[in-house]
Amino acid sequence: MITTDIDKLIRPHLVDIKAYEPMDPPELLAEQAGISPDKVIKLNGNENPYGGSPKAVEAVANTPLHIYPDPLQRKMRRALGDYTGMDPDYIIAGAGSDELIDLLFRLFISHGDAILDCEPTFGMYGFCARVAGGEIRLVQRDELFEIDVGDVRDAIDSKTKLIFISSPNNPTGNLASEEQVRELLETGLVVVVDEAYFEFCNQTVAELVERHENLVVLRTLSKWAGLAGLRIGYGIMSPRLVNHVIDIKSPYNVNVAAEAALLASLEDAPALMANVHLIVEERERMATLLKDIPGVTPWPSHGNFILCQFAPGRAGEIFDALARRGIFVRNFSSERLRDCFRIAVGTPDQTDALIAAMRDIV
Ligand SMILES: Cc1ncc(COP(=O)(O)O)c(C=O)c1O
Known part of the structure; x- marks a missing residue:
């Protein structure tokens, strides 16, 4: 060798x-x-x-595995549109919301750009930042693990591009309020609200996406729909941003089994x-x-x-x-x-x- x-x-x-x-x-x-x-x-x-849903298991078993999935995810985006009440143009699916987090880094973070993380929080944001060669501005949550929007604003500098908010926050379990998200949107930076646990609390800021091009909401079927092993999540964001994600994602990012399971799970919601x-x-x-x-x-x-x-x-x-x-x-x-x-x-x-x-x- x-x-x-x-x-x-x-x-x-x-x-x-x-x-x-x-x-x-x-x-x-x-x-x-x-x-x-x-x-x-x-x-x-x-x-x-x-x-997961027994109907999802059946759908996966009946899915032909030799055909590539639809790169534009038409069926999935339509079904997710019905589920979320959003226009399908606002939706894009990924191999878990983890993939969408990574795609957001590819889209926004060049070497030396920074993200803002409200600690303690989900580790993937910091991990993806390190992989992307980005910097991480850490803002500590208060003694009740709440976010202080003033502290977040103070930590923003010329390099900062993305602000990550997990709501409910993993691992502390508390929510960010809509008011806090609105205030962060006023910074003009991209605010990513990770709603991986939305179905357990029913609180969302998804409806703000139509008025704020700098808001991205992430969701997953790993938790409520029990599909963690299949890797399927989605993002809600402006159609312009969706198209940028489509342009840079690998074409067949969500496999046919995950697609079939998602469609069956939404029917069995x-x-x-x-x-x-x-x-x-x-x-x-x-x-x-x-x-x-x-x-x-x-x-x-x-x-x-x-x-x-x-x-x-x-x-x-x-x-x-x-x-x-x-x-x-x-x-x-x-x-x-x-x-x-x-x-x-x-x-x-x-x-x-x-x-x-x-x-x-x-
Ligand atoms: C806040 C948060 N976001 C995203 C994820 C990842 O979800 P997925 O399985 O869709 O990649 C998790 C998983 O634990 C999480 O806690």
Whole structure:
């Protein structure tokens, strides 16, 4: 083999980049805990414990796999238009909303441009910024994890192009208000409101898109529709922006299985929303049970997860003890969330197992 110093050929800012903090698959988690995979209680990915619609599973099974998908996503955009109440010209689908986040970076961020991140928040914005060679202006949320719009405005400089707002915010669970989004839109920068958990709270700023060309709303079918493994999300933005995204995306970005599953899921939305209601009810039950455990403080949440705060220094040890029992939650490396971890809302049985284990450990 001819060897060369391949690192010299890689774009300099990517040579030492750290991968996105990954989530291990259930088989690996099972091995780690020394249990069989069906015993794993996986509450680390904000996934839907009820899975996808059986109609989506059937639609995928009946989809011919040898034909490329429609690059202009006509059927999907029409169906999403009906679902959201928006004109299909305002909609574009991606391989998960993660792909759309990445496409927004390709569209707006050149080397040295900056994004604004309201910490703590979803890690993909910062990750994509690093991959794009962009800079990250960090604005800390206040003690209740609320955004201070004044702080955000103060952090904007000549390089800033994108402002990311996750609402509900992953991992803190709180919402940004429409008023806050409107104020941020006045900056003229592109404001990306990530509504991955919209169906769990029913609060949206999508209707502002028609009047604000600098607003992008992102949604996904990973959470409410249980399609995380298929990778399908969408964005709501001005038709002009949609066309720019179409011009730069890879032509067949959403595969035919994901397309079939999306169409079937939207038709089966009432049944899927019944599961969403179960999850919302379970979230409140879980919050009440968590509150009763000494030293445990659950933050109020509008998503399908709860951020839990522990007495100083205890989160790591409780996290490890849960993992040894086959219960996996999400921890964070940031200083601000050192005493916290995030728990996805599962089935009632999973909640009961989690609470029993936590009582025992604490
Ligand atoms: C706020 C937020 N945005 C986007 C995503 C990614 O969604 P998708 O699975 O559609 O890529 C997640 C996933 O956890 C999320 O929490």
